[in-house]
Amino acid sequence: MKPFKNKVFCYDCGRQKMLFETEVKAQTFMRFNNEEIESVNGYAPIRSYFCNVCCGWHLTSKMGEAYISPKTEKILEEYETAKRLKAERKALKLVQEKEKKEILLKIICIAENNIKIMEFSSGSKYAALFDETVTLLEKIKSIKANFKGSNQRKRQIEIKLSLLAEKFRNSRESLM
Structure with missing residues (x-):
């Protein structure tokens, strides 16, 4: 030997x-x-x-009746599990991002529609729409999602709101 x-x-x-x-x-x-x-x-x-x-x-010298998985197999199983979990998290994150983008798009569309209505209205309806649009703009800024052209649309909403705010202030002053 x-x-x-x-x-x-x-x-x-x-x-x-x-x-x-x-x-x-x-x-x-x-x-x-x-x-x-x-x-x-x-x-x-x-x-x-x-x-x-x-x-x-x-x-x-140990009997081989019961199969004992070696360390390498355990490590490979843990790696596969971690890899699968990472893929699941990535898929979940993509779904959440898609939902955020859809919500953002809906809010932007509502804000743009409110601005179009405000351009041709006056009085108490104007004030309510203006307040609602301001809160929508705050929601838009708080959502951390973007899509193609969303930043430009956000800026346009801000500009139009600032112009409409001046128009609203001027119309209130002329009524007094």
């Missing part, structure tokens, strides 16, 4: 093990050196198994 000839550090189990290129070589070593290993260690290898980390065959 030459135990140090093919010993390597197995990163899967975290200790040194004998590594064989093929299952036949591992079985042959086990068959011819089983008694000598048992006399030295007190236990003998019972079976051989393939190690994915070392890309070779190891010997073990």
